[in-house]
Amino acid sequence: MSRSHIKSQALFERIKRTVAGGESSYARLRHGEPLCMARGEGARFWDVDGNEYIDWCLGYGPLILGHRPPKVVDAVVEQLRERGSMYTFPHVLDAEVGEKMVRAVPGLDQVRFANSGTEATLAAMRLARGYTGKTKILKFEGHYHGWTDQQWISLDFVPGSSGTERAPVPLLINGSPSVMAETVVIGAWHRPEYIGELIARHRHQLAAVICEPVMCNCGVIPTDPEWLLLLRQLTQEAGVLLIFDEVITGFRLALGGAQGHFDVRPDISTFGKALGAGMPVAAFGGSAEVMALEAENVVYHGGTYTAMPMSLAASNVVLSEMIDHEGSFYGHLSDVGSRMMAGLQEAADRHGVRAVVQGYPQVWQIFFLLDDAPDDAVIDNLRSCVAYQDSDRYSVFQAALFERGVYVHPGSGERWFCSQAHGTAEVTETLAAVDEAMATVKRELG
Ligand SMILES: Cc1ncc(COP(=O)(O)O)c(C=O)c1O
Numbered sequence: 001m002s003r004s005h006i007k008s009q010a011l012f013e014r015i016k017r018t019v020a021g022g023e024s025s026y027a028r029l030r031h032g033e034p035l036c037m038a039r040g041e042g043a044r045f046w047d048v049d050g051n052e053y054i055d056w057c058l059g060y061g062p063l064i065l066g067h068r069p070p071k072v073v074d075a076v077v078e079q080l081r082e083r084g085s086m087y088t089f090p091h092v093l094d095a096e097v098g099e100k101m102v103r104a105v106p107g108l109d110q111v112r113f114a115n116s117g118t119e120a121t122l123a124a125m126r127l128a129r130g131y132t133g134k135t136k137i138l139k140f141e142g143h144y145h146g147w148t149d150q151q152w153i154s155l156d157f158v159p160g161s162s163g164t165e166r167a168p169v170p171l172l173i174n175g176s177p178s179v180m181a182e183t184v185v186i187g188a189w190h191r192p193e194y195i196g197e198l199i200a201r202h203r204h205q206l207a208a209v210i211c212e213p214v215m216c217n218c219g220v221i222p223t224d225p226e227w228l229l230l231l232r233q234l235t236q237e238a239g240v241l242l243i244f245d246e247v248i249t250g251f252r253l254a255l256g257g258a259q260g261h262f263d264v265r266p267d268i269s270t271f272g273k274a275l276g277a278g279m280p281v282a283a284f285g286g287s288a289e290v291m292a293l294e295a296e297n298v299v300y301h302g303g304t305y306t307a308m309p310m311s312l313a314a315s316n317v318v319l320s321e322m323i324d325h326e327g328s329f330y331g332h333l334s335d336v337g338s339r340m341m342a343g344l345q346e347a348a349d350r351h352g353v354r355a356v357v358q359g360y361p362q363v364w365q366i367f368f369l370l371d372d373a374p375d376d377a378v379i380d381n382l383r384s385c386v387a388y389q390d391s392d393r394y395s396v397f398q399a400a401l402f403e404r405g406v407y408v409h410p411g412s413g414e415r416w417f418c419s420q421a422h423g424t425a426e427v428t429e430t431l432a433a434v435d436e437a438m439a440t441v442k443r444e445l446g
Contacts, residue, residue: 004051005049105271107285121243250272347438
């Protein structure tokens, strides 16, 4: 029997009367079934109609300990009740969280705290411009760094079979000044044959190359380690800084983030999401030499709410968990995620549905393939993703899971996340639903 969403619908109508679109983020605007949440706990949440869901979206990644982790709740409440919400003066949590981050992440001598990933990457790009005295930033197609004029630069391209020969054209979102397009150079990910020439051509204007060290905003695309090494080498040779946007990968892919996992050290890194386990906190940092510009206020970064003690109390707890129990913490994510990835692939193969599950056990995606995708199709960047991915099959699959109480994001360009709260029960229940959802895909779309 179909689940009822009557209360969600009514509440959403009410919200929409005063909140434009019913959501305070473009990314969360509901185009399908409205869903209003009542509460979450562990790996699950419940909507206002009382429907239960296993949550593999986890607030777009931050909830690495699951919903409402008792240690985080206690630390945040204690901070608020016993010591206060904010001082705008330094406090002991600045030291505790800063020291843990610097210890955990290879590329960090110093950090600065921010409130969101968008702020952190904005600050990182400004820092790179201040340090180098140059203006342009090279970003890659399909990489996401935030929603402001500077970061939200997409591209217009016609995907071709080889996908590299056509120059991408910066495409600005409505409301952005057109001059922003002049500050960006766009490159294609995983295309070593032309990145060297691109960086060399723009080296006198380029302040930095920014990337997600693992593409997670285009489904999930595993990174060729040689490619990251190449980016490191080329930027160093050209006098251009390398920024790793680790807002998703930081403290998730490994304690040391993607830079720890791949052993490639960027000049500046950004963090968010898992760093706060659900509280709003982000950070950027780098070598002492680069961060000296922040220390001396040569480059501005600020904000009333930066380094909020309540958020840092959450960071302090989650970082302690990761550092003190590194083996079991990441072992657990790896175990759960590996079982899920294998189970998803096995179900697709068994039902004769063309799909490939790719990514890492900490964050992954299932790509359904278009009928005309070649047998040797490889999804390794935005272009191949657009060329081969079948978002219709993904939508049918996602809706069938949703109906069975398993929540994954409706966008095929998003991804599955797991947490410490996910265990055998969630894997078993989800894979049972996956089996039925895959049968639905086969029945409806072949
Ligand atoms: C890689 C990456 N960078 C930056 C951001 C922006 O972070 P926030 O939404 O916290 O502003 C995101 C958000 O999803 C992201 O995935």
